[in-house]
Amino acid sequence: MSTPAINRADDYIGLVDVNAFYVSAERVFDPLLIDRPVVVLSNNDGCCVSLSDEAKALGIPMGYPWFKLQPGAEKLGLAARSSNYELYGDMSSRVMGILSRMTMWTEVYSIDEAFIGLGGSLDEVHAAAAHIKREILRLTGLPVCVGIAKTKTLAKLANQAAKKVPELAGVCVWDRVPESTREQLLSQLPVGEVWGIGRRVAKRLNAMGISTIQEFRDADQFRIRDKFSIVQMRTLLELRGTPCIPMEEERELKDQLLFSRSFSEPITDREQMEQVLAIYAQRAATRLHRQNGEAKVVTAWAMTSHFNEDQSHAPSATVSLPSHSADPVVLTRASKALLPKITPGIRYAKAGITVTELRPAGAEQMLDGFVSTQETKQVGPLLEKIRTEHGSAAIGLGSAGLREGPSWQMRREMMSPRYTTHWDELLTVHAD
Numbered sequence: 001m002s003t004p005a006i007n008r009a010d011d012y013i014g015l016v017d018v019n020a021f022y023v024s025a026e027r028v029f030d031p032l033l034i035d036r037p038v039v040v041l042s043n044n045d046g047c048c049v050s051l052s053d054e055a056k057a058l059g060i061p062m063g064y065p066w067f068k069l070q071p072g073a074e075k076l077g078l079a080a081r082s083s084n085y086e087l088y089g090d091m092s093s094r095v096m097g098i099l100s101r102m103t104m105w106t107e108v109y110s111i112d113e114a115f116i117g118l119g120g121s122l123d124e125v126h127a128a129a130a131h132i133k134r135e136i137l138r139l140t141g142l143p144v145c146v147g148i149a150k151t152k153t154l155a156k157l158a159n160q161a162a163k164k165v166p167e168l169a170g171v172c173v174w175d176r177v178p179e180s181t182r183e184q185l186l187s188q189l190p191v192g193e194v195w196g197i198g199r200r201v202a203k204r205l206n207a208m209g210i211s212t213i214q215e216f217r218d219a220d221q222f223r224i225r226d227k228f229s230i231v232q233m234r235t236l237l238e239l240r241g242t243p244c245i246p247m248e249e250e251r252e253l254k255d256q257l258l259f260s261r262s263f264s265e266p267i268t269d270r271e272q273m274e275q276v277l278a279i280y281a282q283r284a285a286t287r288l289h290r291q292n293g294e295a296k297v298v299t300a301w302a303m304t305s306h307f308n309e310d311q312s313h314a315p316s317a318t319v320s321l322p323s324h325s326a327d328p329v330v331l332t333r334a335s336k337a338l339l340p341k342i343t344p345g346i347r348y349a350k351a352g353i354t355v356t357e358l359r360p361a362g363a364e365q366m367l368d369g370f371v372s373t374q375e376t377k378q379v380g381p382l383l384e385k386i387r388t389e390h391g392s393a394a395i396g397l398g399s400a401g402l403r404e405g406p407s408w409q410m411r412r413e414m415m416s417p418r419y420t421t422h423w424d425e426l427l428t429v430h431a432d
Helices: 021-029 053-057 066-076 085-102 122-140 152-164 179-188 199-207 213-217 221-227 230-239 270-290 328-341 379-390
Strands: 011-018 038-041 048-051 079-082 106-110 113-119 144-149 171-173 256-267 293-304 316-325 348-356
Touching: 011 085, 011 122, 011 152, 021 038, 021 048, 021 085, 038 053, 038 066, 048 053, 066 079, 085 106, 085 113, 085 122, 113 122, 122 144, 122 171, 144 152, 152 171, 152 230, 179 213, 213 230, 221 230, 256 270, 270 293, 270 328, 270 348, 293 328, 316 328, 328 348
Parallel strands: 038 079, 144 171
Antiparallel strands: 011 113, 011 144, 038 048, 106 113, 256 348, 293 316, 293 348
């Protein structure tokens, strides 16, 4: 979505961030998780990717392996949930929809964050932000924090303050905070806390004697540009209140689409790999249809685990299609170019499909002889319609249409129901 520049004295940028998003989404539909330690796990129930405040209080770090926590989880009262991506995606869409109705503009930054535009005096902006926070909680059950400032970088800092300072009640308008308090905060925060300053840059800044955000902000901007790049110079100017990071326009198509996942169980034969490739290729076709796009190049690949010291194999195959296409049959056939390179007996831990050289569908009119039969019959849109009405597993082409779930699929043994996207998994309320 295109967003205007901040150029008026009463224009402000806000950052709205859902607190512990995955955990909060789970709590909306399962009140028994409220006020107890909860973690949400990564693919294959591997590591903690979202933690409640109660879980953090137990000393559990982000990324900690679940198999180490599981033996003592019951004693700690710790609850775990597998990642429920459909639920989180739908809840995210609801939050972004609310924001788009209540703000001048909205720029989605991630699944749980969005920049927004607000206007008015400092008191009016604060009141608007507090209203947004209340409405999102009322309409979705999700708690958010809001940071407001003149630049994106300062809005990020304000959002951190809104989370960490209880007195702010989840809303921080940077310019409403007393200057002495702001300066004290910036003098205490390490420079690595700044949005856009990574570990490597932070180490180099430390070597230059710049260890805090305040010291970075007050450094010579041209020295920073010469020592690093214009990107870091812009970040410095943003900390001074000068907007330098433009609002991004949502692109109709990305440069590429990638579908890959680690397997819960290694794949060791071509038959199973064929099923993997068919499923991923048809997911790519579905995404292309949704974006009204087409691809020219299909790359299929597989790899063994980095920890498999006895076997190391990473085959790949790239196919340039006769013409741009989003036809699931064409993409599936192209992906099978990898199969002859699969060595039976090798324990493949991951595979994927990448489609590149994307363009809008119908950008060039094709002669009838070069259009596939499936595209003429609109097979792709038909499959998408069936999946939309009956679920993603309702239909598939070839081995991707097998009803029984393949053994290699991602392990999510503690996944909650997909309350908002599947009729048969809707929340049931029993009246006493």
